[in-house]
Amino acid sequence: xxxxxxxxxxxxxxxxxxxWRFAALLIAGMATGAGLGFAIGKxxxxxxxxxxxxxxxxxxxxxxxxxxxxxxxxxxxxxxRMRLARILxxxxxxxxxxxxxxxxxxxxxxxxxLAGVLLALPIFAAxxxxxxxxxxxxxxAGIALxxxxxxxxxxxxxxxSDEFIRSAMATTAALTFAVGQGGLFLWAAAxxxxxxxxxxxxxxxLDMMLLYIFAGALVSVRTARRE
Amino acid sequence: MPEKGKLPQMKNKLRVLRAERQWSQxxxxxxxxVSRQAINAIETEKHDPSLDLAFKMAALFEMTIxxxxxxxxxxxxxxxx
Numbered sequence: 001x002x003x004x005x006x007x008x009x010x011x012x013x014x015x016x017x018x019x020w021r022f023a024a025l026l027i028a029g030m031a032t033g034a035g036l037g038f039a040i041g042k043x044x045x046x047x048x049x050x051x052x053x054x055x056x057x058x059x060x061x062x063x064x065x066x067x068x069x070x071x072x073x074x075x076x077x078x079x080x081r082m083r084l085a086r087i088l089x090x091x092x093x094x095x096x097x098x099x100x101x102x103x104x105x106x107x108x109x110x111x112x113x114l115a116g117v118l119l120a121l122p123i124f125a126a127x128x129x130x131x132x133x134x135x136x137x138x139x140x141a142g143i144a145l146x147x148x149x150x151x152x153x154x155x156x157x158x159x160x161s162d163e164f165i166r167s168a169m170a171t172t173a174a175l176t177f178a179v180g181q182g183g184l185f186l187w188a189a190a191x192x193x194x195x196x197x198x199x200x201x202x203x204x205x206l207d208m209m210l211l212y213i214f215a216g217a218l219v220s221v222r223t224a225r226r227e
Numbered sequence: 228m229p230e231k232g233k234l235p236q237m238k239n240k241l242r243v244l245r246a247e248r249q250w251s252q253x254x255x256x257x258x259x260x261v262s263r264q265a266i267n268a269i270e271t272e273k274h275d276p277s278l279d280l281a282f283k284m285a286a287l288f289e290m291t292i293x294x295x296x297x298x299x300x301x302x303x304x305x306x307x308x
Contacts, residue, residue, distance in 0.1 A: 085263075093253055093263075161262075
């Protein structure tokens, strides 16, 4: 048996354990996010019976809860360098995570947390300040500012990433665009021919975010660790 | 030849070279200045490194790029022979 074979056999069981643990945490996070978003949507509906919490808003709140939950998970992972190293390399990891690896994990957490906040804010602002346009404008300015901060962190994340991570990001974006523009074209054509109801920009954004998550998951699975 | 519709992928000896030196993926990633995920993806031939990274690997292992990487068509021709 080669040194390589022995090394792989010894570590593969432990690596799988860590991978399963991470996958279980992620699935639990998604389920909790969906449940929490649905509960918040119901709460809004209960607090403001006059304003219906639309399906899009419930979806947005579910996504927001998922993003914020994932951000907490990523921060917890980044808080221990050996824990992060094990997530990245499996239990065979001997060297703790480098500064760049920690930075990348923290930036991802910040981007996800801000994405969650940005998805939830317009829903709450629209309902809380429904009769005050000045407060709505002020809220929008706050949202635009947060979006600028998120963009800065997205750029930082890109800069701290290596060629492989950048390639995964670019593939995810390309896949989202390819499928998204196809779907958008078909919907727009059908809408123009009065075959389907018009959709709002908010609905389109949420569809794109969902598509982006699925594209990201698909790219991750295709490039996932394999011994 | 690669399957129809699939991009040609490089074959490489990275995992063997790393194991010979008893380096972990983390150690190699630090020596090359890339992520552990990148090392894993190259070893499992899911990602072809850039020319710049290939040269860094060649310098690190004191080999030529051709000694580490081989185009899939050459590898499959070798198998047939």
